[in-house]
Amino acid sequence: MKQLLEGSQAVAEAVRLCRPQVVAAYPITPQTHIIERLAQHVANGELAAEFINAESEFGAASIVLGAVASGARSFTATASQGLLLMTEVLYNIAGLRLPVVMICANRAVGAPINIFSDHQDSMSVRDAGWIQLYVDSNQMAVDMLIQAYRIAEVCELPVMVCMDGFLLTHTFEPVVLPSQAEVDGYLPAFQFARTLDPTQPMTIGGASEADNYQEYRIAQHHAMENSLAVIEALDAEFEQQFGRTSGGLLQGYCLDGAQIVLLGMGSLMGAVCDAVDNLRTQGEAVGALSLRCFRPFPAQALIQYLSGAQRIIVLEKAISIGGGGIVAAELRAALYQAGITTPLESVIGGLGGRDLTPEVIETIFKKRVEAETEMTNHFAPNHIITDEIDSGGKAHG
Amino acid sequence: MSSFHEIRLHGRGGQGTVSAAALLALTAFEDGFESQAFPKFGSERRGAPVEAYVRISRSVIRAHNQLYRPDAVVIQDTGLLRSEPLLRGLKPGGLIVLNATEKPADMGHSFRWISLPASQIGERHIGRPLPNTVLLGALAAGTGWVSLRALERAITDHLSSKGETVVNANIEAVREGYLFTSNEEELVL
């Protein structure tokens, strides 16, 4: 049924429909509305789960680690400083190949402390061994969350659904929530062989040395690479059952005849698509590509989509300080490997809640297209209201 | 009439500004539109200025950026006029719905104004000086963007957990806000 729901509430309902048995969390803005809603569901008897109020995000991640290792489907959510506090455990969950699912309500990282949205938190843990899926809208957050449990449990890899804080979590918009029967049809009960069970005693998390450690890491890497096909297949299966796609690894917009492609991740893609519409009416041969899956990095799929482009502009809401745009660097490496030397612009913006409006994106587009040479690591301009209407407000200010 | 509207609501923490935005989006949704509501992001503090935003559209709303050029502004507390640039970005000919017993003397600019004593109306029906639903009634009457029927249905859905008394009181409040505005001659400057 299509309903108007706050993003946090919508994903909390999706979590409930996935029937986790253990939910552990520590509050942090802007993740709080998600876990508050889940706590209420448990209190009302609408979700048969143990709700564990952890003493920190480090504890929350550890609790879901223990729960999944004991064979219980689990859920946690965090953001920003909380995600970084989890970092050690995130690597551990991935190394133990535990199918934990979490939501990162994407938020900037301090200092200076900032509660607003960008992708610095999840991008900072990109090497931890988690599948990372970025969503454009609350509908996609719901759909991806349900898919995330399937992907995690099929691949025995943890999945992080990255959902822009405030921009999605605190926004009310129409969302179709599937029924319990529909979700049960897509997501079977959690079956996990490597669990802590006295009848089949297993040692989990033992030490390793130079003669085999690398093999563990290679196996983990291969599992991540293999998950690319699983993510696509499970999205196709989801589409077949629910009539909606989350795009799998990535989703194009107006790419037919597009010479210039704007690429980005997350909720900024709405404004990008609006900008593309405006630019198309101005006769620009422009399209957009929304990168849903950042880990594993879908190099082949990206090359397929981008091989015809004459210029690529990557917009990203995180920065590797001293390095620059992270998505741009990885994409450039993938294209180079495929022998594609299309000029690729790296634009960093939207940091700490800075707004990326269609107007800003059009400005970026026009500036970059006029530029003769390929440039790296620009910073997006501010959204500025220039017309005289603005003075009306100031008269009262 | 354009099929895309952006509305900004101003109030203070505790006045139900964000709730009103959600309610307006829900109303538009009930009327068959696509809609979106979101607060001015940040910490919530009682008594502090609060803003919330609504988009109403015939087609799917993809954008998740902020809203800068509202077609209407709803002001729940006249005291905010002294400290906040409440009319910033309001489109020429845009509508201002103001919770006030009198129209402000210094209005200037080519905007449409609706003033009504929404707190008093709210107090009479709800028992507390809550202006938010009354102002939504006025906005609906002043713009025709959403129907009174959908507004009542949205209130019934949105407040159902608070009981029938609360729902009925709010429906009475929203009706009075709607009728007040329908009967009042709009002041155009």
Next chain:
Amino acid sequence: MDKRDLFRDNVLTSGHRACSGCGEAMAARMVTDLIGPDAIYINATGCLQVFSSHNQQSAWQAPWIHSVFANAAAVASGVEAALRAKGKNTPVIVQAGDGGTFDIGLQCLSGMIERGHDILFVCYDNEAYMNTGVQRSSSTPHAVRTTTSPPGRLANGKHELKKDVISIMAAHHMPYAATATIAYFPDLKAKVEKAMSIKGPRFLQVLSPCPLGWMHDSALSVTVSRLAVETGLFPLLELEHGELTGVMRLAEQKPVEEYLRPQGRFKHLFTGKEGGVELRHLQALADARIRRYGLLEADTKWDTARAMQSERNGRGGYVSTSTSGGAEHGA
């Protein structure tokens, strides 16, 4: 097939890589055998984890998990929550060293207790970071030499006192918290059995000498841990819901020097110029603990002399000593 029956005598089986005379290995063998294989064990990073799970080998004959250093109590919380969700009541046991309890693991441990998880947390306290080569922890006693609290012209070993972790546990008003050592097996057994009979969060601090870090003869681990008790430096206590409910009475108080002399970690106190001051300080600390817990006059069925007697009867000696043995202990 139940794989448990294939080969197993002990939960922590032989062939692991602990040092000779390792107090922690002895303590873990005792505790886990008392609890048995029908439990889930969560281990913090540390000596026990390293010597029992080395490089694709495992000494564990029960389900066992190690995640990271600080989070054993939180992982256990998740395990226990999962078991509760599944309607199972398998015992959940945490094993950690003093670093994983007093220092880096304290926050998760406090959270575990505050939330009331049904878990026994066992701390094998060897009073320093032995796994990394004997660095000072907050459990390291006053005046001890470690690699990061070395004696020198300006220092006599660790300046600060050993953290009173059992009082921190008691301040949580948890159902059961106790101290024990490997020197008094009947006492340890009674405490493990008592802990296992209680629901909710429980805590057991087992003093576990480390011949490497304490610098004593490997054959003296049990002797040294007994002397820690007999001098009053390590009182054997039971606390229920924050109240002291049992102490092991001392037949007589031995001077701290008897405990300190065999240990190289205190050697500088007997050779250095200012060692005498520290020796008096340590004696004063022991005297204070004896007074605080009434170790010389407490009315208790247990005392060190009786415990010694029961121990001479062998491992099962606790049962054979008297009819008024451990079952009533601390009740």
